[in-house]
Amino acid sequence: MHTRKIFNAILFFLNISIGSVAYAQMPELPGSAYNLVLKAPVTTWDEALPLGNGLMGGLLWGEKNIVRLSLDRGDLWDERTNGEKEWWKKYTYQKGADMIAQKKFTTVASWWDEAYRGVSPTKLPAGRIELKFPDGEEVKEFELMEATAEGITRFSSGAIMNALYSATDPVALLSIKGVTLQDLELLSPMDVYRQNAKGDGGPSSGGSVRKLGYPEALKGKTENAQWYIQEAAEGLKYCVYIETKKNGKETLLAFTITSTADGKDPLLSARQRVANALKNGYQSMRKPHVKWWTAFWQKSSVNIPDTAIQKQYNLVQYFYGAASRLNAPPMPLQGVWTADNGALPPWKGDYHNDLNTQMTYMAYQQSGRYNEGASYLNFLWDRRDFFRDFARDFYGTAGLACPGVMSYSGQPLGGWGQYSMSPTMSAWSAHLFYLHWLYTADDTFLKEKAYPWSSEVGACMLGLLKKDNNGLLKLPLSSSPEIFDDSPKAWLEPNSNYDLMSLKMLFLSLKEMAAEMGKTMEARKWSDAALALGDFHTKDDGTLLLDAKYELTNSHRHLSNIIGIYPFNLITSEGGKKDEQMIQASMKNWDNLGTRSWVGYSFSWMSCLRARLGDGETAVKNLDIFVKAFILRNGFHVNGDQTKSGYSGFTYRPFTLEGNFLASQAVHEMLLQSWSATAGEVHKGIIRVFPAMPKKWANASFTNLRAEGGFKVSAVWKNNKAVSFSITAAHPRKVRIKDNFNGATPKWSVKGVTKTGDVYEVKMSKGQKLVAQFD
Known part of the structure; x- marks a missing residue:
């Protein structure tokens, strides 16, 4: 009996140990508890629910019996140069x-x-869809189902509208059940401008869309479809097309945005795409969509004991899938969520290469x-x-050379x-x-x-x-x-x-x-x-x-x-006395100067920097401030302090995305780093597991985060200590691991691990997994 107790105890501890490692090896889809939920009313586009598939984006919002979907397509640009064409050839750098x-x-x-x-070059909005439901029906809330990238609109009666921007086709769908759609209106950007008492967009905007000087959109309508074709500039035309279909108790809507980039007849292209979507139906279109997003989420996952930061992290990773695709336009300042207020986007919605684009693409690696x-x-x-x-x-x-500030064409x-x-x-x-x-x-x-x-x-x-x-x-x-x-x-x-x-x-x-x-x-x-x-x-x-x-x-x-x-x-921090x-x-100088002139991205950038220095407490402090004061309720980063708490002297509202991605990267920097202290030397990166953990993150884990050298790393942190980690090699290569384990000695799953100074080293073959566990 005594022997059996010992045996069971051994099995118990082995199961805990093995379970910890196994837990760290299975990427998790975002939990529903972290979904973005917006209680109605949502009365402004920049607080709306963001949807997208890289090429197209949508913002879902509304109040009472009205639901709106703001429309965008990433490559809709007016490329007309203000002033002299190719002025940079005349006014050169040397001059x-x-x-x-x-x-x-x-x-x-x-x-x-x-x-x-000038007004142009500028990113262009694509208008809006407005859905009207019977009087007495009222929108209750909007929810972003991050795991499947679906938007849900719930009504007070229990009725539901599902929305998805197909991950595999250039089309979007809405499925309405439990309530009758009373009216559908498709608005061009000029229609939106006329609806708004102010269409100038406020600070940093290029002004109203009226300034573009476009002719009125050509509109068309049949019993079940609506569309408009907008003639823009320099031969660009784009078409927004939406069609409805009744499937028993379901009302199905499909829509798309096409342009002359897709072919000579945008209307024909749009009709074909929408017809195919309506023929297949919502559930049929949903299956490959969900499959794509499941694969997206299975790349990696992070678990931290901070609801607000975890929620922001998941949402920002979602932004990559919704707004940046391999064969679609990359994200400019506002991604695929261009302003829907009758005005042109802040700072032209352009590509700023003095921080914004670089930081937007800093968290994907x-x-x-x-x-x-x-x-x-x-x-x-x-x-x-x-x-x-x-x-x-x-x-x-x-x-x-790419310009420091440029349009979609690169000018x-x-x-x-x-x-x-x-x-x-x-x-x-x-x-x-x-x-x-x-x-x-x-x-x-x-x-x-x-x-x-x-x-x-x-x-x-x-x-x-x-x-x-x-x-x-x-x-x-x-x-x-x-x-x-x-x-x-x-x-x-x-x-x-x-x-x-x-x-x-x-x-x-x-x-x-x-x-x-x-x-x-x-x-x-x-x-x-x-x-x-x-x-x-x-x-x-x-x-x-x-x-x-x-x-x-x-x-x-x-x-x-x-x-x-x-x-x-x-x-x-490892570069010697001079670097230190x-x-x-x-x-000390930056601390003394204070944050009076900081904007949102300053806090998330400083969070990354402090984490890189191993200072988890200051890193999380800056990240907390960012999440508290510099995001709208839908998670979008805004430049000014929305709480007016004195974190910054800026309190204005225009949103840009780079601050969000820096916040996501700050989480990565606290959990895992792999940089080399000798830039320019080949294969000198060192993996640092949990290098900047704040005390309040007592329990955390991550699965399949990447390190320099093609390594996948998973790890578990409990009671402010590393419990286990694993490293999988994508290529035959020596792995170096920093000993920042506070005196604890890892037990390795492979032989041949050596230690030089405070760095463990071992040669790994392609596909090999190295597991380390601590008592």
Whole structure:
């Protein structure tokens, strides 16, 4: 009997141990408890329920007996240049540098700001569908079923409307049961403008859609269908088409948005798509849709003991699937949820490459959503011929450059030329190619896209850089986003720390990629270029400056002068005494300056940065503030403090998505890191499991998060200690694991694990799994 008790006890503890590991190996679909639920009324588009399939997006909202669905399609753009066409060929970078040297700041501003002052180029809204139900019927709530990407509208009577944007077809469907649809109205953007007392969009908007000067939409109607065709600019026409069908007690609606990008006859294309959807029905269309989303969620999952942050994390991962697809337009500032208020979107709904696009695509690598991230990389790749022309015509160099602020076609939009026309924005964009390669360890991608695109950016940068009297490479002009806004003072002394860090990270990443491919001479070239940039600018105490002269003396929203800490790991907590001095002094300076001039993304960016430094408490503090004060009730990031609690002096409302994705990445950074402290050296990444856990996250786990080198990592954290973790190799490679286990020694599932200093090492074969458990 005594022996049996011991045996059962052993089995009990083994089951706990094995169960912990097994639990960490099975990605979870988002639980319904974390679904986005909006109690009616929802009276504004930017607090609506977001739906989408990458190409098309929709916002579900309404009140009383009215339900609205705001419409969007990612590639609807008015590309008309404001002012002179191809103005960048006339007002070149060198001419701007010459004028700046003569202190003719106003002249340069007039050259490079003019294009942005016009109505176009701009992203276009696509109108709205309004559904009217019988008097007395009332909307109760809207719910986003994240696991299946369906929107549910519940009525007080118990009636339900289901909505989905098909993951496999360019069409959307609504299924209404338990209530009769009394009226359906399809509104063009101009109809929406006329409905709104104010159609100017408020701060940062380009004004009303009326300013576009388009003719009225051509409308059509049959017994069961409605559509409009909008003639836009430069030959673009787009069509919104919706049709209804009765299936017993169900009313089924299908709709789509087509354009001349789909063929010569958008109306015909739309009819065919909708007819096919109605023929198949909601449940039939739902099956492949749910299958796609199940596969999407099974890439990875995260569990943390913080409802608000977990909810935001799940929602943001959902945004990748809803708004960014492999063969669809990548997300601009507002993704596929363009303003529906009779106005053009804030900041033209464009692609800002001085932070927004880069940070929007910073959270997909660790969650393994590579196809969704590749949407932006393919977008940049496909426009490389235009970017080559831009490098030649504007910068006067070989290689390629993507504008700091650009339209869907890639044309530069200007505006605040210190940043919109800065060459180093291309270096930051190249960093995304580099990260994609690091995390996938895909040598084909490295050879065919990452190195070719990035090396052409490198060629452009080398064409601009000239040696000064000290033999250091300097740009003709320099700035630091968005320090001193668009004032003459914003022209800093080359090179600003931002430019210096962006260039150094580019050249070191090129060195690493070239070395991986065996291109020894090219690797040496890039290494020499990185060295020739010189050291970062600091005060005597190590505080990172803006440039060689100026210190950051006021609170600011953009962490540009410390970008070398994050996302570039050029200055690290493991980089020695000099790095530690720069980090401590710079963090003290940022803390002393306060958050008065921060916006939402500043808090989520700082959360990522603090986590990278191993400071989980400050990381979660900033993340808590972000979730509390800088998101609307539907989860969208807004720039200003909505609580007016003094976290920021900005309290305005325009929404952009990058703050959301930075918040999602902050969670990743607290749970798992894998960076190298020696940027530019091949295969030096070190995996850090639970590197920045705040005490209040006492129990957490994650499944199949990705680490540099193509590794999948799963882990369990209980009572503020690591319980177990596993690492699976996608390629034959040595794995390095940081010993940050507070004195606990892991029990390894394989032999041959060695330890050098505080790093465990072992060679792994393709597909091999390494499991570590703690007593």
